Amino acid sequence: xxxxxxxxxxxxxxxxxxxxxxxxxxxxxxxxxxxxxxxxxxxxxxxxxxxxxxxxxxxxxxxxxxxxxxxxxxxxxxxxxxxxxxxxxxxxxxxxxxxxxxxxxxxxxxxxxxxxxxxxxxxxxxxxxxxxxxxxxxxxxxxxxxxxxxxxxxxxxxxxxxxxxxxxxxxxxxxxxxxxxxxxxxxxxxxxxxxxxxx
Amino acid sequence: xxxxxxxxxxxxxxxxxxxxxxxxxxxxxxxxxxxxxxxxxxxxxxxxxxxxxxxxxxxxxxxxxxxxxxxxxxxxxxxxxxxxxxxxxxxxxxxxxxxxxxxxxxxxxxxxxxxxxxxxxxxxxxxxxxxxxxxxxxxxxxxxxxxxxxxxxxxxxxxxxxxxxxxxxxxxxxxxxxxxxxxxxxxxxxxxxxxxxxxxxxxxxxxxxxxxxxxxxxxxxxxxxxxxxxxxxx
Numbered sequence: 001x002x003x004x005x006x007x008x009x010x011x012x013x014x015x016x017x018x019x020x021x022x023x024x025x026x027x028x029x030x031x032x033x034x035x036x037x038x039x040x041x042x043x044x045x046x047x048x049x050x051x052x053x054x055x056x057x058x059x060x061x062x063x064x065x066x067x068x069x070x071x072x073x074x075x076x077x078x079x080x081x082x083x084x085x086x087x088x089x090x091x092x093x094x095x096x097x098x099x100x101x102x103x104x105x106x107x108x109x110x111x112x113x114x115x116x117x118x119x120x121x122x123x124x125x126x127x128x129x130x131x132x133x134x135x136x137x138x139x140x141x142x143x144x145x146x147x148x149x150x151x152x153x154x155x156x157x158x159x160x161x162x163x164x165x166x167x168x169x170x171x172x173x174x175x176x177x178x179x180x181x182x183x184x185x186x187x188x189x190x191x192x193x194x195x196x197x198x199x
Numbered sequence: 200x201x202x203x204x205x206x207x208x209x210x211x212x213x214x215x216x217x218x219x220x221x222x223x224x225x226x227x228x229x230x231x232x233x234x235x236x237x238x239x240x241x242x243x244x245x246x247x248x249x250x251x252x253x254x255x256x257x258x259x260x261x262x263x264x265x266x267x268x269x270x271x272x273x274x275x276x277x278x279x280x281x282x283x284x285x286x287x288x289x290x291x292x293x294x295x296x297x298x299x300x301x302x303x304x305x306x307x308x309x310x311x312x313x314x315x316x317x318x319x320x321x322x323x324x325x326x327x328x329x330x331x332x333x334x335x336x337x338x339x340x341x342x343x344x345x346x347x348x349x350x351x352x353x354x355x356x357x358x359x360x361x362x363x364x365x366x367x368x369x370x371x372x373x374x375x376x377x378x379x380x381x382x383x384x385x386x387x388x389x390x391x392x393x394x395x396x397x398x399x400x401x402x403x404x405x406x407x408x409x410x411x412x413x414x415x416x417x418x419x420x421x422x423x424x425x426x427x428x429x430x431x432x433x
Binding site: 044048049051052055065066067070071074077078081082130131133135136139140143154155158159183186187189190193194197199 | 202205206208213216217220221222223224225226227228229230232233236237239240243244246248249250
């Protein structure tokens with residue numbers, strides 16, 4: 001009888017871990033920490049492993065085809081990563097949250113399919129203005145012309161969401177100097193883009 | 200819509216450049232990430248986006264239609280090719296059919312009235328496709344002692360053509376008479392052409408080829424046709 005509270009706690013912890021794709025709270029914090037430094041490996045390991053499960057759920061729940069469920073899950077995964085990086089997701093019930101997010105992407109896709117103008121805007125699943133693939137193709141070309149320093153700086157700051165302060169610390173530069181460098185890199189990138197871009 | 204200004208090269212404030220670049224860079228890396236994840240899902244977890252069933256059937260049906268069209272077109276073209284493009288055998292047979300006896304009366308008879316009558320009869324029989332009758336007449340003419348060398352050549356040629364064109368052709372006799380005919384310069388070119396055809400009829404391709412090459416080289420009678428036939432032989 002003495003062990004009952006501990007057992008209950010363990011059961012509860014296991015249940016919570018299950019709700020968070022098997023991650024314990026400290027592991028979740030570790031994942032966030034790594035992501036904030038640009039290391040997505042743990043995140044990918046956890047989320048790619050449950051990808052199929054989410055697809056199956058969506059197919060069962062919404063009687064949809066695998067293709068739509070796949071796209072919705074992929075969209076949710078990208079969005080989820082961004083939200084984790086932005087510190088907008090806490091250790092609570094990631095499984096539920098992720099499934100909800102995927103469901104909302106799916107219903108948005110249904111709406112698009114039926115040409116409905118009413119898009120769901122709840123839970124932050126807003127329809128972002130999509131960037132044309134052609135623009136991204138030319139951006140890729142421009143990106144390849146960028147020097148290593150610029151491409152790393154822009155990737156770390158805009159995609160990996162590493163703050164300028166952290167980057168400045170690592171590089172041994174002042175925040176102001178790095179800010180100026182970033183601005184110059186953005187201008188260079190745009191000039192390369194405009195040089196190549198042929199709509 | 201700010202990225203429209205970005206791509207058009209319009210002036211952007213530092214803040215606008217920053218926010219638009221962020222959006223574009225994120226979109227770029229998300230696209231890269233999506234591709235990388237798709238690959239990993241496929242390779243490590245066996246999860247792949249399935250092609251929509253409907254689309255697949257549509258694609259399959261499109262493929263089937265395309266295949267059917269290609270198939271039908273192929274059959275039609277093949278049939279046209281068969282019927283329109285003459286094959287080797289057709290060309291040879293047609294060439295044999297087109298051979299004609301040489302109706303050069305003056306050269307053949309030199310005013311000999313007996314021979315003149317025989318030549319007229321032989322020619323008429325030939326034109327009426329009475330080959331046996333024509334053969335008999337030409338043989339009679341050839342047996343005439345007064346016939347000269349050139350006239351003999353013409354007679355041999357006409358006799359050979361009869362043997363070649365008659366219903367049951369006799370190629371060996373044809374060849375034999377054409378070999379005689381080609382000795383006469385007046386019918387040498389015609390004889391060579393007919394001889395090549397006669398060799399082809401009995402499948403003596405090498406002999407035929409030698410003569411055809413000779414015809415082509417000399418740009419002699421029917422050399423264009425000889426060029427076509429020799430292509431089949433090579």
